Amino acid sequence: MTINNLLFLTLILLTLACNQTTEEKDATAENEFIYWVNSYKVVCTGVGEQMCLQIQRGEKVIPGAWENFHNEIQGFDWQPGYTYKLKVRENEIPPSQVPADASSIKHTLVEEIQKKLDPVVRLHDIWALEAIDGKAWESTTLERPTLEIKLTTGQVMGIDGCNRYHGSIENITPKKLVLGPLAATKKACPGMAQSDLFHKQMAKVQGYRLDELQLTLLDGDSQPLMQFKKVD
Known part of the structure; x- marks a missing residue:
């Protein structure tokens, strides 16, 4: 194999690797969402009565549009009195691995974008x-x-x-x-x-x-x- 052919083959392999990396990043990005987390938990009902986080998804917070969140965000250390803006990855869990009465989505913290004291x-x-x-x-x-x-x-x-x-x-x-x-x-x-x-x-x-x-x-x-x- 000539040097030119070797260089050409190397270029092709690098291009394929870059494309694969880009595709993997894009695939990951498709599963990542902006979550806002409220500064206090509320009483909610799941399997039984419990205290739930309140969240919103999207770039902006809409007053009065908080939703109870019955799951956990792995890697997220919530503290009362602060509102958070997070980037969260959502991954489907295979049905055979989902416990009874549990969510089929695994939530993982990607990035804590903002943490702000809430005067409320x-x-x-x-x-x-x-x-x-x-x-x-x-x-x-x-x-x-x-x-x-x-x-x-x-x-x-x-x-x-x-x-x-x-x-x-x-x-x-x-x-x-x-x-x-x-x-x-x-x-x-x-x-x-x-x-x-x-x-x-x-x-x-x-x-x-x-x-x-x-x-x-x-x-x-x-x-x-x-x-x-x-x-x-």
Whole structure:
């Protein structure tokens, strides 16, 4: 074999190797997706009740579009309080190797693109009412109203001064807070006008502002409705 022929054969082999490598990379890329992971887990139901991550797939996060994720992402070390942008590889598992009631997809972390502290998690606490409708809370007959925000279950609850109440969180962002209708017990107490005002203000809540240990609930025009202080 002449030197020219040998060089020509070597060039062909290198070209084939490069093409194969490119094809392998392309094939891998087809199985890789952008995952966004929320800053807190929520109660979900799989085989039994468990705590699930919340994810979205795609380049942008859509408010309120989180989906419960019942599986695990191998190689991903999740920490509460942070939102993540990940590149995740999805691989089909042969049916014969899939455990009962388990996913047929294996999820593997390729790259942690972004890790960002989420200010929303600061809401996850119990807050005591300090002022309502521009006036300091004062009552000799009612308990001080409270607001407990539970991000892990998507609920709010507390006492309105007389009755215990609970409801759902319909939307929450670093500025927005929208609640569903509140349900409450029906006990009668002296000074119920204050409790009624509390529910009236809660129905108007569209946003919030956090200043250190103080939470201010806002209406749709960003006007204050009530001020709360974090319970130690």
